[in-house]
Amino acid sequence: MKIGIDAGGTLIKVVTETNNKRTFKKWLTTQIDQVAEWLNHIDKADISITGGKAQYLDSIIKHNVKRSIEFEATYTGIQILLKEHDIHLDTYIFSNVGTGTSIHYATAQNQERAGGTGAGGGMIQGLGYLLTQISDYEELVQTAINGxxxxxxxxxxxxxxxxxTPISGDLTAANFGHVLQNIHDDFPNADRLAALMGIVGETVTTVSIHAAKQFKTENVVYIGSSFVNNDLLRNIVVDYTILRGLNPYFIENGEFSGALGSIYC
Ligand code: ADP
Structure with a gap:
């Protein structure tokens, strides 16, 4: 059995491969001790770990593990998933929208980091809480849908x-910039959270588009658990990427790229 683990800032992604059968599982990073307990009950496995919490996880499990560099593991995983989904891209930007957002340029041979932004899944959770007092992730994303x-x-x-207008009138001029002009209206939680998805989605897309222009590619692959059950964020990113003349791609289980890639790099 092969186990690949990406222990991230918010979620621990685990990919297990046995006899060509692959399974995917996620845990909250706050449950890292439970993940260790599960691993310590397994007698024999080839375990590879990547991500910011890899060092800690490694220190509390009995197994000898292979450690891999997060960006390399993510790239390797994306390359595998793209191939399996018959998507053939010579060059692309990949935007990993996790707790934070990391942006990379990839070719058929390798990847290099192109930038990033602090707007991402952590901002959705943290600012989402400050705006609405909702801390449950599912409730947060479900509430945003009708905003x-x-x-x-x-x-x-x-x-x-x-x-x-000199540019499309439907483009956002200022995220949250309309509030004071409507100061006597109510701002339901749904509206606040929809606007939050807007600023995160548009920021992530803008930075990704700039990277794509810089590296002269037309393809952007978006991964990360921030898109899980969050069609609103996904749609904002897709529409805005297309509007700017680029090709957006989402791959099934893309958020497991780092965990999968750690097995193979
Ligand atoms: P990291 O590797 O930094 O943990 P992920 O790609 O796993 O990053 O994305 C983390 C983000 O995914 C969270 O900030 C949150 O927005 C979103 N998310 C998706 N599902 C959940 C969940 N069940 N609990 C908490 N956050 C979730």
Missing amino acids: DRDKIDLKVKHIYKGDK
Whole structure:
């Protein structure tokens, strides 16, 4: 049995491979001791670990493990998943929207880091809590689905008020920039969270697009657990990437790329 683990800031992703059968499992990073207990009950396995909490996990399990570099493991995992899904890209940007967002340029041979942003899944959870007092992730993303950003986000067309706009009027001019003009209205949690998904999705996409232009590629592969059960964020990212003339890709189980890749690099 082969076990690949990506112990991240928020979630621990585990990929298990036995006789060509692959399984995927996630734990909260706060449950790291339970993951260790599970591993310590396994007699024999080839275990590889990557991610920010790899050192700690390694220190509390009985097995000798292989440690791999997170960015290399993620790249290796993405390459495997792309191939398995018959997606053939010579060059691409991959944006790993985890607790934070890390952005990389990839070719068929290797990857290099192109940048990042602190806007990501951690911001969704933290700022989401400050705005609504909701700490449960599922509740947060479900509440956002029915939200309306119109009273919160200032669009280009709001500024131009019917005049001809120099860029699409539907583009966001200022995230959260419409609030004071609607100060006497209510701002339901759904609207606040939809606007939060907006700022995270648009920031992640903007940084990814800049990296794509810098490295002269047209493809952006988005991975990370922040997209899990969060179609709103996914749709914002897809629409905005397409609007800017690039090709967005999401791969099934993409958030397990690091865990999978750690087995093979
Ligand atoms: P990391 O490797 O930094 O832990 P992930 O790619 O696993 O990053 O993404 C973490 C983000 O995924 C969280 O910040 C949150 O937005 C989102 N997420 C998805 N599912 C859950 C969950 N069940 N509990 C908490 N956060 C979740």
